[in-house]
Amino acid sequence: MHFSIVIIVICVATSLGSLCGIGGGVIIKPVLDAVSSFSKFQIALISTSCVLTTCSTSVIKHLIYRTKVNLKESLVLAVGGILGGIAGTYFFNFIRDIINDSYPETGKDIITLIQNAGIGFLIFLVLLYMLTLKKKGVSYHLNSLLVVGIIGVFLGMISVFLDIGGGAINVCIFILLFSMNVKSAAVNSLLVIVFSQITKLIQYVIMGNFKDNVTFDDTLTWWLFVILIITSVITGIIGSHFNKKIDASYIDLAYDGSLVGIILIAGYNVVNISIKLAK
Numbered sequence: 001m002h003f004s005i006v007i008i009v010i011c012v013a014t015s016l017g018s019l020c021g022i023g024g025g026v027i028i029k030p031v032l033d034a035v036s037s038f039s040k041f042q043i044a045l046i047s048t049s050c051v052l053t054t055c056s057t058s059v060i061k062h063l064i065y066r067t068k069v070n071l072k073e074s075l076v077l078a079v080g081g082i083l084g085g086i087a088g089t090y091f092f093n094f095i096r097d098i099i100n101d102s103y104p105e106t107g108k109d110i111i112t113l114i115q116n117a118g119i120g121f122l123i124f125l126v127l128l129y130m131l132t133l134k135k136k137g138v139s140y141h142l143n144s145l146l147v148v149g150i151i152g153v154f155l156g157m158i159s160v161f162l163d164i165g166g167g168a169i170n171v172c173i174f175i176l177l178f179s180m181n182v183k184s185a186a187v188n189s190l191l192v193i194v195f196s197q198i199t200k201l202i203q204y205v206i207m208g209n210f211k212d213n214v215t216f217d218d219t220l221t222w223w224l225f226v227i228l229i230i231t232s233v234i235t236g237i238i239g240s241h242f243n244k245k246i247d248a249s250y251i252d253l254a255y256d257g258s259l260v261g262i263i264l265i266a267g268y269n270v271v272n273i274s275i276k277l278a279k
Contacts, residue, residue, distance in 0.1 A: 003224055005035060007231060010046070014054040014232045018239025020255040021186025023051045023167030023193040025159075026123070027258065030116055030265040034272070040108065041213035042220045044163055045204070049225070050232040051165045052197035055190045057236025058243075062187050065244050073178060074188045076145045078195035080152020081159070081166070085199050088160030089207070095161075106277055113273040118162045120266035126172045127259040130252075134175060142177040151177070156196060165193045168259060182255055183248045 009031050010024075017024030028047040032038055038046070062069070100107035129138075142148060151173060159166030167189050174185035204210060216222045243251065 006032070006046075006224065007227060009035070010050050010228050010231050011235055014050055014235040015239050016254060016258050017051065017165075017167060018054050018058040018190065018236045019186070019243050020182070020251055020258060021167055021171045021189035021243075022255070022258060023055055023165035023190070023197075025051045025163075025165035026119060026168045026262055027265075029163055030119060030262065030269055033112055033116065033269050034265060037219055039213065039219075040112070040163075041209060042215070045215065046220070046225070046228060047163070047165070048197050048200050048204075050228055051167075051193060052201070053229050053232035054236040054239070055165075055167075055193045055197065057233050058190050058240040059187075059194055061237055061240035062190075062244070065240075067187050067244065068184065069191060070174075070178065070180075070184075070188055071191075072145070073148055074191045076148045077152040077155070077170075077173075078192045080149040080154075081156035081192060081196045082199045084153035084156025084158075085160045085196055086156075086203070087153070088157035089203055091157065092161045109273050109277055113270060113277070115162050116266045116269040116273070118158075119164060120263050120270065122158065122162075123168055123259050123262045123266070126168060127256065127263065129172055129176065130256055130259070139175060139179040140177050141179055148177075152192075159196060160200065165197060167193050168255075168262065171255065181248050182252045183243060186243055186251065186255075 009028065013024035013027035013031070016022060016027065025047040028050065029043060032043045032046065036043070096107075096111055099110050103110055155166050155169060155173065158169065170189035170192050171182065171185045174180045174188050175182065178185075180188070216225065
C-alpha cells in the first residue's frame with residue numbers, strides 16, 4: 001500500500017472532522033480497515049492520535065475566534081464519555097477475548113466485521129434523523145445535566161467499542177437534544193472528542209497496549225506517523241477556519257455527505273469480510 005494513500009485518507013477525514021465536528025475517526029477506521037495492512041492497534045493509534053491533534057487544534061482556533069461554546073453541557077457530556085469509555089474498554093476486551101478464544105483463526109476478522117456493522121447501522125440512524133426528523137424541526141431543549149451525563153456514558157461506551165471518536169454521533173446529539181445548528185454542534189462535539197481521545201491514549205498506556213503491540217514497523221514507520229500528525233494540525237486549522245466563515249447550509253451538506261460515505265465504506269467492509277469468512 002502506498003503511503004500517499006494513507007496521507008490522503010487522513011487529510012480528507014480530519015478536514016471533514018474539523019469542519020463538521022465529526023473528528024475523523026469514524027472515517028479513518030473503516031477506510032484503513034478496507035485499504036491498509038496496518039494492525040488493529042496501529043489503526044486505533046493513528047485514528048486516536050490524528051483525531052486528537054485535529055480536534056485540539058480546532059478547539060484552540062475556535063477559542064481564538066471566541067466562538068460560543070456550551071461549556072457546561074459539553075463538559076458533562078465529556079465526563080460521561082470518559083466514564084463510558086472506561087466501561088466500554090473492559091466490555092470490548094471481554095467480548096474480544098471470548099471471540100478470539102472461540103475462533104482463534106478468524107477472531108480478528110469477526111471483531112472488525114462487528115465494528116463496521118455497528119458503525120454503519122448507527123451512522124444510518126444519524127443520517128435518517130438529519131434527512132427526516134431534523135427537517136421537520138424535531139429537537140429538544142434538554143436542561144437536566146444528569147440525563148446529559150448518562151447520554152455521555154452511553155456515547156463513550158459506543159465510541160470505544162466501535163473504536164471511533166464518536167463525533168458524527170455527538171453532532172447529532174447536540175442538534176437533537178440542545179436545538180443547536182450544525183456549526184455550533186460541530187464546535188461542541190470537537191471539545192467532547194478532545195477529552196475522549198486523551199482518555200483513550202491514557203488507557204493505552206495504563207493497560208500496556210504499547211508494550212503488547214508493535215507500534216512502528218515497515219508498514220507504519222515513525223516518519224509516516226509524524227507526517228500524519230503534521231497533516232492533522234494543518235487540517236485542524238483549515239477546517240476550523242471554514243467552519244467559522246462559511247454558511248451553515250454548506251456544513252450541513254458536508255456533514256450529510258460524510259455520513260453517506262461512512263455508511264458505504266462500512267458496508268463494503270462488512271460484505272468483504274463476510275465473503276472472506278465464508279470461504
